[in-house]
Amino acid sequence: MRQPLVAGNWKMHGTRISARDLVSGVRQGLEGLGKPRVAMCPPFVYLADVAAQIQGTALALGGQDLCPEVGSGAHTGEISGAMLADVGCSYAIVGHSERRSLYGDSDEVVARKYFAAQQAGLTPILCVGELLEEREGEHTEAVVARHLDAVLTQPGGVASLAKAVIAYEPVWAIGTGLTATPAQAQAVHAFIRKRIAQHDQAVAERVQILYGGSVKANNAAELFAMQDIDGGLIGGASLEAEQFLAICRAAG
Numbered sequence: 001m002r003q004p005l006v007a008g009n010w011k012m013h014g015t016r017i018s019a020r021d022l023v024s025g026v027r028q029g030l031e032g033l034g035k036p037r038v039a040m041c042p043p044f045v046y047l048a049d050v051a052a053q054i055q056g057t058a059l060a061l062g063g064q065d066l067c068p069e070v071g072s073g074a075h076t077g078e079i080s081g082a083m084l085a086d087v088g089c090s091y092a093i094v095g096h097s098e099r100r101s102l103y104g105d106s107d108e109v110v111a112r113k114y115f116a117a118q119q120a121g122l123t124p125i126l127c128v129g130e131l132l133e134e135r136e137g138e139h140t141e142a143v144v145a146r147h148l149d150a151v152l153t154q155p156g157g158v159a160s161l162a163k164a165v166i167a168y169e170p171v172w173a174i175g176t177g178l179t180a181t182p183a184q185a186q187a188v189h190a191f192i193r194k195r196i197a198q199h200d201q202a203v204a205e206r207v208q209i210l211y212g213g214s215v216k217a218n219n220a221a222e223l224f225a226m227q228d229i230d231g232g233l234i235g236g237a238s239l240e241a242e243q244f245l246a247i248c249r250a251a252g
């Protein structure tokens, strides 16, 4: 059985004070939560604060991105995987659609970030997903396959998925209030699992595939009930403790 995972991607939101209040709210509500693993991905500058606050709890920490370069060096403004691990992260999001569309992260860069995360001992959360026009043009599977293959076709790519998480985030559903229906999401999740299974059945069965895109307290349960949906990557609704906790409970 795959353990559910709910990860909050705060994006570029919050202040030190709001971050502290949010984490404290989530901490309090976590007791008795049981099954799902819960992770939070605050902006880089708040990671150390949040790490201190969640020490001794079951909460996990993740970065929202990382530098594709491994090791240290002259890369002004960048944050390495080793630095994320050093402040207590166990996850790093790579290939988020906002990084792809606003900051030019290509499939090649996303793959480098993915492997850089793993080299630092982090679990990459690899985001894949199509634009609205790609869905309307019936290119969803081709786009998702391309995003996946950027990693799968690298040496060791298939085996690497044993230590990775995939997040299917249809771009048209991100921050729009439009959610993929459970059936639409399930179809893509099943496609992803099948594509991995063509290489390695066992890895395909074990890899967690999260859904992201306007997941809220009132739609999480029906999405998470689908066979191949193993939890969620949550944007807006992760900024409010009660909403986020309700989503975590729906994954239990």
Ligand code: 13P
Pocket (backbone or CB within 6 Å): 009, 096, 169, 173, 174, 175, 176, 177, 212, 213, 214, 215, 233, 234, 235, 236, 237
């Ligand atoms: P929303 O939940 O705000 O739609 O964002 C989803 C997302 O992009 C998570 O990475």
